[in-house]
Amino acid sequence: MKKRVQDFTIIDNRQVNTEYYVLELQSDIALADLKAGQFAELRVDGTSEVLLRRPISFYDVDYKKQTISLLIQEVGKGTRQLAKAKPGDKLNMIYPLGNSFSFDGIKKALLIGGGVGVAPLLLLGKILKYNDIEPTFLLGFRNKDYLVDILSFEKYGNVLLTTDDGSIGEKGTVLDHSMVESGLSGFDKIYTCGPQVMMKAVAKLAEEKGIDCEASLENTMACGFGACLCCVQQTIHGNLRVCVEGPVFDTNEIIW
Amino acid sequence: MKKRVQDFTIIDNRQVNTEYYVLELQSDIALADLKAGQFAELRVDGTSEVLLRRPISFYDVDYKKQTISLLIQEVGKGTRQLAKAKPGDKLNMIYPLGNSFSFDGIKKALLIGGGVGVAPLLLLGKILKYNDIEPTFLLGFRNKDYLVDILSFEKYGNVLLTTDDGSIGEKGTVLDHSMVESGLSGFDKIYTCGPQVMMKAVAKLAEEKGIDCEASLENTMACGFGACLCCVQQTIHGNLRVCVEGPVFDTNEIIW
Amino acid sequence: MVNLAVQIGDLKFKNPVSTASGCFGYGYEYSDFMDVNRLGAIFVKGTTGSNRDGNPYPRMAETPAGMLNSVGLQNKGVDHFISEIYPIIKDYDSHIIVNVSGSTIEEYVEVSEKLNELDKIPAIELNISCPNVKEGGMVFGTHCPSAIEVTRSVRKAFTKTLIVKLSPNVTSIHEFAMAVEGAGADSISLINTLLGIAINSKTRKPVLSTVTGGLSGPAIKPVALRMVWQAYHAVKIPIIGLGGIMNATDAIEFMLAGARAIQIGTANFIDPAVSIKVLEGIEGYCRENGFSDVNDLVGALET
Amino acid sequence: MVNLAVQIGDLKFKNPVSTASGCFGYGYEYSDFMDVNRLGAIFVKGTTGSNRDGNPYPRMAETPAGMLNSVGLQNKGVDHFISEIYPIIKDYDSHIIVNVSGSTIEEYVEVSEKLNELDKIPAIELNISCPNVKEGGMVFGTHCPSAIEVTRSVRKAFTKTLIVKLSPNVTSIHEFAMAVEGAGADSISLINTLLGIAINSKTRKPVLSTVTGGLSGPAIKPVALRMVWQAYHAVKIPIIGLGGIMNATDAIEFMLAGARAIQIGTANFIDPAVSIKVLEGIEGYCRENGFSDVNDLVGALET
Ligand SMILES: Cc1cc2nc3c(=O)[nH]c(=O)nc-3n(C[C@H](O)[C@H](O)[C@H](O)COP(=O)(O)OP(=O)(O)OC[C@H]3O[C@@H](n4cnc5c(N)ncnc54)[C@H](O)[C@@H]3O)c2cc1C
Ligand SMILES: Cc1cc2nc3c(=O)[nH]c(=O)nc-3n(C[C@H](O)[C@H](O)[C@H](O)COP(=O)(O)OP(=O)(O)OC[C@H]3O[C@@H](n4cnc5c(N)ncnc54)[C@H](O)[C@@H]3O)c2cc1C
Ligand SMILES: Cc1cc2nc3c(=O)[nH]c(=O)nc-3n(C[C@H](O)[C@H](O)[C@H](O)COP(=O)(O)O)c2cc1C
Ligand SMILES: Cc1cc2nc3c(=O)[nH]c(=O)nc-3n(C[C@H](O)[C@H](O)[C@H](O)COP(=O)(O)O)c2cc1C
Numbered sequence A, B: 001m002k003k004r005v006q007d008f009t010i011i012d013n014r015q016v017n018t019e020y021y022v023l024e025l026q027s028d029i030a031l032a033d034l035k036a037g038q039f040a041e042l043r044v045d046g047t048s049e050v051l052l053r054r055p056i057s058f059y060d061v062d063y064k065k066q067t068i069s070l071l072i073q074e075v076g077k078g079t080r081q082l083a084k085a086k087p088g089d090k091l092n093m094i095y096p097l098g099n100s101f102s103f104d105g106i107k108k109a110l111l112i113g114g115g116v117g118v119a120p121l122l123l124l125g126k127i128l129k130y131n132d133i134e135p136t137f138l139l140g141f142r143n144k145d146y147l148v149d150i151l152s153f154e155k156y157g158n159v160l161l162t163t164d165d166g167s168i169g170e171k172g173t174v175l176d177h178s179m180v181e182s183g184l185s186g187f188d189k190i191y192t193c194g195p196q197v198m199m200k201a202v203a204k205l206a207e208e209k210g211i212d213c214e215a216s217l218e219n220t221m222a223c224g225f226g227a228c229l230c231c232v233q234q235t236i237h238g239n240l241r242v243c244v245e246g247p248v249f250d251t252n253e254i255i256w
Numbered sequence C, D: 001m002v003n004l005a006v007q008i009g010d011l012k013f014k015n016p017v018s019t020a021s022g023c024f025g026y027g028y029e030y031s032d033f034m035d036v037n038r039l040g041a042i043f044v045k046g047t048t049g050s051n052r053d054g055n056p057y058p059r060m061a062e063t064p065a066g067m068l069n070s071v072g073l074q075n076k077g078v079d080h081f082i083s084e085i086y087p088i089i090k091d092y093d094s095h096i097i098v099n100v101s102g103s104t105i106e107e108y109v110e111v112s113e114k115l116n117e118l119d120k121i122p123a124i125e126l127n128i129s130c131p132n133v134k135e136g137g138m139v140f141g142t143h144c145p146s147a148i149e150v151t152r153s154v155r156k157a158f159t160k161t162l163i164v165k166l167s168p169n170v171t172s173i174h175e176f177a178m179a180v181e182g183a184g185a186d187s188i189s190l191i192n193t194l195l196g197i198a199i200n201s202k203t204r205k206p207v208l209s210t211v212t213g214g215l216s217g218p219a220i221k222p223v224a225l226r227m228v229w230q231a232y233h234a235v236k237i238p239i240i241g242l243g244g245i246m247n248a249t250d251a252i253e254f255m256l257a258g259a260r261a262i263q264i265g266t267a268n269f270i271d272p273a274v275s276i277k278v279l280e281g282i283e284g285y286c287r288e289n290g291f292s293d294v295n296d297l298v299g300a301l302e303t
């Protein structure tokens, strides 16, 4: 798919919890095809503190309405500025970027997300479902005040929750969830996105259980489309660009 | 008067002509006393292109309503950004800054302004009028599309106009106006603000006619309150700070 | 009609706009966004004698109006370039100029010799100013005798246009400009990145794995303009100016300061089609200001 | 309670926050906005042997995240300082440190000797790094033997705390740091401004009357942090860090890199009360991060 630099119109900006919000963007022209795991580079206007674009995964897409949703956590200068977006504002994005999750020959998949890392898993779950693959979501959050809109996920599969304090779902991290302990039988693929420690632990678990696993990694990016080599991940194939050869990697290939 | 750093609320932003607009700002607290010729340093938010504040003269003030008006010409990055201000937005200013026009013992004054340089002359005219001094405004503009709100000026005195193309008022610069040729008798003071070439010519005229003259100078400022020495004007007393010893100078003291 | 062509050594650039090494990949990374054939030249990624993995992650930190990088010359080496990349890019209508990097004089010479054999590589840019490698790199660019020696040695090995890229991390840029001119350079390009640090006050650690990195972007423009201007008054060979160019106005400032051509680096990351806009902006400026030849801008600063 | 006091040579600063020379006038310019007595020190405007008019207008140009100035040490000379300004400011509760500038070693020595007599001037800052004067100034700061000579000479004339302010326009900052340490400096402050140019593409003229000027503000912070870090690893005397500090986080970064105290320059123009906010922010950071002594931040960068 050809990459584009395109202006979108913000049509909605809804606060999801104290730190997360969902931007809904509309395109005047037919959207480029998006795959689950891909991302966009957003230009942040209206502040003196941001020079480079910010990478954000696709959370959802509607080709008919020509809209894209992004789930964003306010962590710093750029995401704070983006949070101020109002319906009618323009947002410039380079998209679609990166590779995507693969699901050839899969029947039943476990999608393990932590915090804002759940973002690409919604679109993945949706696409899996359309491909007759049954997704189960195992999502971890700090506490109930940091939850995202779980109903969106439940449209596509069963949702299991953990929170650090047990304020909703089971207490602990995703790795502590009872279904993990009960063996993960039946799953032929695990997908994960979230804090690096979590993904590393999930990768280890998958290895132990002999289940294929893909992780969507983060990195600091300058370009997002392969030109600068700022975003590399050490892998068994050498330093690879998270923005081109990733963000999705087979966890067996990652040197954490 | 003690200088302050204060947030104002924009209550109006009206386009005056293709390049000029008037911002009306309201204060929550009693305004500091302003004198004609003084200015404020405006912080420009919401753009990555501006670091320093921008100096803008007081155009009008209403102590009862606690409002200040600024007449601003869009010339570059900062004034372009300020032009986007909407009612309800905040604007941070350091004020009041600089010295002011003096009018002790004056009876009849001629206020010669060019372009956006007419700004401080409105407030000056108003104050002169309140002090029973009769102001006559002689204002020059590029053409009729660059005019400001002349009615505001007419409240305080007679208004004479020139435009470069004669599209309104007399044709030519302020210096070409018939009343200048007819001798300027009766005026015991000239005040001027506008492009430097104009002010220089006015100063020369005043000298020839033996009339006292004060000019409000521009300069590139970093601080606006005397700390950086970036804004000096060469005078017979040495290099003086336009932001403290100015912006108003007796034209006899200026080394142009 | 404005003449946009400029001469760099024996080489004619069809226009003064090119893209900086390390910021434009091999050109094809940008082909979705623009017609790379419209550029005067493409300076491809720093190329070394053999494969380099570059530095560990993290390699990038944003700073006020700039960014630090410590990529560290990650590339697969000159042989890989010749066999895998050159065939893809050799028929671009823009000059392909290889940025030659190394740790030793022998390495610079070896890479240059190999590139000398390639028909469609009309010039190299000798990178003696990379701040992100432990050995070599900036050492050659901050020690005048070394700069002379490496330039002389490569001059013998490379018969086509030789551009030497200078480091801004020096006391007297004109000294280096004159030194490499004397050593046989056909042109100099400047500036490479300024050495800087970014710190995360929360973790109390440097942001980059290498602690220091190279500062690029708008923040460095005033320093870059100053160095181009100083170099312009020190040497006769043409200067390629860069450092913080974000738009046509910036590019024109560099030409007025003395640059015959310009390179765009960091700006490509923010707007991948920026170089075309700069090209069109320069042409527009010439037209509006009555310059029939872009060369008339070079060094035209009235001081 | 957090201990905020830091030691610079024989001098105790009640806190590490001070304001940079040339950016804070003589302190009283800020008295409408803040209580200047809360600062650790005030570095007053560069003071020379006799009256200087400074450079012609224009003296200032805004650049991306920075500004260029070419004030050129405008001041009325040391005698005027002593008779007219010193009496007004001598009773501030913050240390008054005079920035001593000159064109010749004799001038530096003369000014320092005169200031040595003033009870309430506990320290001077030797400005060997001003880029905006034709003679002297930066020459002393970019030529190591000159830096040593001027420091030695002033050391003999000035018996109290001697701070030497270094120029960033050099290849090896640690070389200069070590040189002036060896020559008797009690402390070094860095960085002064980077030499830069701004050009108006419409008029095709430099923006500044002097063509070049000194770059300050956030743009230079990565370079300043790097130099502070390099100097910290080169000398034992305390370092006063500055260059682009806009808020407490920036100040903490300088301390982590090795600065015992910091100065705030350009930021004062944008927010005249910024120094107090920085002071309070540093204290808050220490409290939140369990530092009972601000000195524990100094050089605490984990690399
Ligand atoms: C492929 C990819 C997809 C992403 N998808 C999403 C998403 O869907 N939703 C979302 O909220 N975030 C996502 N992120 C992370 C997002 O890009 C960063 O949170 C954002 O760039 C931070 O910008 P800022 O200006 O707010 O923070 P800054 O002010 O730049 O930094 C604030 C803090 O965040 C850290 N930080 C900055 N950038 C990154 C980064 N890229 N990775 C890790 N830490 C960083 C900094 O070190 C600093 O401590 C994704 C990142 C990548 C690489
Ligand atoms: C005491 C004083 C009072 C002023 N009062 C008013 C006023 O009431 N209304 C008004 O519209 N303007 C006024 N000005 C001028 C105003 O400050 C500048 O037009 C403004 O700072 C330009 O900012 P900018 O970011 O839009 O332009 P920039 O993008 O910074 O520059 C655009 C162009 O304008 C020139 N320029 C920038 N600043 C100045 C300056 N201070 N003086 C002259 N040229 C400059 C630059 O050289 C450049 O060519 C006043 C200036 C001073 C010193
Ligand atoms: C990510 C990155 C990688 C770079 N790699 C190289 C390189 O391999 N060789 C080189 O000579 N310069 C390299 N540079 C320096 C640029 O070519 C250029 O000199 C510098 O970035 C200043 O220009 P700019 O401000 O337009 O980016 C790199 C710069 C960046 C930002
Ligand atoms: C307008 C201006 C005037 C200055 N005058 C002096 C001076 O007289 N002596 C001096 O040592 N440094 C002078 N400096 C340099 C500052 O003290 C400081 O080193 C520099 O601005 C970097 O800090 P900043 O980025 O916080 O401004 C001046 C800086 C500015 C902006």
Ligand code: FES
Residues within 6 Å of the ligand: A220, A221, A222, A223, A224, A225, A226, A227, A228, A229, A230, A231, A232, A241, A242, A243, A244
């Ligand atoms: S961010 Fe530039 S290569 Fe990945």
Ligand code: FES
Residues within 6 Å of the ligand: B220, B221, B222, B223, B224, B225, B226, B227, B228, B229, B230, B231, B232, B241, B242, B243, B244
């Ligand atoms: S603008 Fe700083 S002294 Fe006038």
